[in-house]
Amino acid sequence: MASATALVESLKTSDSNMSGRSSLPFTDLKLSSWSKEACCAFNFGGVLGKADAVRRPAFKAWEGLVYFMPKDSDGSLAVALCLRGEDFARLRNDSVFSEYFTYVG
Numbered sequence: 359m360a361s362a363t364a365l366v367e368s369l370k371t372s373d374s375n376m377s378g379r380s381s382l383p384f385t386d387l388k389l390s391s392w393s394k395e396a397c398c399a400f401n402f403g404g405v406l407g408k409a410d411a412v413r414r415p416a417f418k419a420w421e422g423l424v425y426f427m428p429k430d431s432d433g434s435l436a437v438a439l440c441l442r443g444e445d446f447a448r449l450r451n452d453s454v455f456s457e458y459f460t461y462v463g
Contacts, residue, residue, distance in 0.1 A: 391426035398431040414438065436462075 397412040411430040425438040437459075441449065449455055 386422040387424055388420070388422050389424050389426070392428045393426040393435055395428045397428035411436070 392412075392414075395412075398409050401408050408431065410432075412428045413436065414425055414427065419440050421440055421442060423438075423440040427436040427438065429435050439446070439449075450461055
């Protein structure tokens, strides 16, 4: 995952269509990363305490949008992808992708 993040950092450029987000040149991907935010370290007190995981609320489908969520309390990282059906099917059937990522729904 560190090498994938380094690649994204080296290739990203600003995108005038999505203020504050990055894109990968020569692709249709738009990226937003919250992976360095320590959201699970926040203590909300009382019965809430600390979160085990933080997710982005539902949002309108935007093809090519990729969100790196804040790391979970166990250090794992969730990624949200918005892809066309055939692209997503191809990705889920890719053996290299399946080696490193788990589809959770």
